[in-house]
Amino acid sequence: MTSQTKESKSPKGTVQVKSSNERLQLVFRVCGKRYYLSTGFIDSVANRKVAMAKAQLIELDILSGNFDPTLAKYKPEALLAKVTPPITPVVEEVAPSLVDLWESYTEFRRPGLSPSTLAKDYKKVARCINVHLPVNTLDKAVVIRNWLNANRSPDASKRMLTQLSACCDWAVKSELIKENPFENMASDIKLPKGSREDNDINPFSIEERDRIIAGFQNSARYKYYAPFIEFLFITGCRPSEAVALQWKHISNDFRTIRFEQAVVVSESGLVCKKGLKTQKKRTFPINERLAALLKSIKPSGACSDTKVFPSREGTWIDTRNLNTRGWTAVIEELDGIEYKKLYQTRHTFITLALRNGMDVKDVAKLVGNSPEIIYRHYAGQSREIIVPNF
Template sequence: MESTFGVLDVKKGLVKVQANNGWLRLYWRRSGKSHYLSLGIPEGDRLGLVIAEKQAALLSADLLSDNLDPTLNKYRLSDRRTDCVSAGELMRQYLKHHGPALENSTKNKYRIISDQLTQVFGEMRADEVEERQAERFRQFMLTRQKPITVRDRLCILSACWAWGKTIGAVKQDPWAAVRARHQVPPQQRPKPFTLDEARRIIQAFQQHSQFRLYADYVEFMLLCGFRPAEAIGLRWRHLTDEACSVVCVTETIVRGKPGPPKRGKQRIAPIPPRIAQKLRDRQGDPDDLVFPAPEGGAMNDNNFCKRVWRPVLDAIGVSYRKPYAMRYTAASHWLEAGENPVNVAEALGHDVRTLLKYYAASVRYTPPPPDFLRPLD
């Protein structure tokens, strides 16, 4: 319940001290809109009420003289001023502001950045961080993370400081120039598995005493070219015909969390006959996962990579590549076999340009162009 404690003498009704949900706040109207400023003072605090009325008088005077501080920091108590927050605290406030819309992994990333800012800068105010300090922080991150990850962190920091400008916490973004000169080395092109390596991997899983339950998943990935999250999120109802020869990709699962396909794009993907036959032989209930974890539920791609995939590759002497390399393998061998790039791109969920940029370089054989003007027999 909301109550009004008093009206200021400067101009009746201009600014009021109100109690809202047990806390004091200032209330005023300007240009036909209502405005509020929380003071962080408990409702029953008599001394706090006096302080609140003084802040309201200050705000009223500035409204009347058209000298309002747009950041409102002038009217906040010193411990609640946004222009006094440390660099780490600004990152924490940025997380709090955007928190409801963020995934847990992104929230954790923001917390790590906040902790690192505090580690490097201590209680240095956010508005004191200049380009020189930002560069020092970039060098600090490079000792712990890859350049491509640091680039992502610099983008987040720049966005945080841009938000900080809107609340009056900072006046400039020191990260923009640092981000502009940050260099990320060209990524090494993916190395697909050879046909011999792919066969050895499938055989190793099929014969493994502990990991044979993953054999169908691995063979599916090598031959169908799905993203790991797409295969992990595949349910029997996504197989659109009785022959299990076509999949409608509409769902993914990442670390147990369901979600839409990449970029929200659904697609239809064909399944090779041999894989389709294996799926038919063990088809389950519509809502069941096609490739569940051995203990039930959705597979965790990170656990699979560390505890299953790497040990199997090490055991058979195949050089380590992330499980995502199975997707590159399928695409590369499709192209090498002469499959139409348009069909390959549709099956993978790419456009043709992306397909040729990232996958065609791995093709070892390019057939000669047809002689369409050869003499007719």
């Protein structure tokens, strides 16, 4: 048993020795309930050794079934004969910190969360609590709110406070704390219109699209990814959906594609998960150009589970790495084309489809969005507004 830092996570059944308000504290979980026991000792080398000895005793009792849930057996009076702390120790149940609460909340929510949500959203909150916030105790909720407002965008600040409030609501229901200090804080933040990343629609023109595809085809280093880039442009699917395609999802007559899974970032790396961002699955009709592309890249002897677009190593393509390296490098070589993220391939397909007369509902069905989203974010940008002579 060793003391834990903020970033570490102890195995179940381990008693952690932590420093809270410059006093040593024992933190552990038994039968799903989390315990916090203050030793009353200041954080010194000698006192930490005694606290660690007490932690080992608790661990042994847990393993042997002799754990005392009242904690009376473990309160520090028996330690006073061995170590005299500089002040009289006070035995009390110490309120958990945000670090502890978020860790427990994450474990509670983990079974129902997708790998990408855990890796992106929940890990981001944990890092903010552990690394960035100036304080992480519940009695400093106002300080935390003010710091977020001063150091984060309104959208990021609102999302962070929403997450902290949800965590504390759960903690109240779990009888870990008495009240939620972050309640209603997020609702006080008003977001300016157009601030969300969903509105970042800046499509390429047809000429730019074709030049980018040709740029990959002519690139000595990134030619391998040319079919993948062309596929994104002519289907409008999300990159995560294209990466997850296997040949079982392409009909044998090359008439339809079945999107039903996506490759996402998890805590352990890239993983393939069933279902899509906004739906379980969707079918995409294959036109002549797309059929020719797929036929040209299908390897002989491909089985149903063979990836349609594997990485050079045969694993899932890491689109974040591709966006940073290959995508950026190819566009930089093309004069007159402004850099835009890889995801703009999707925006380009949707915008060009609308400009070429496709019905909004049909476009929404092809790309897995609702007609409302297409109307709100694309329809107004897909046509030129002409002011008549009055």
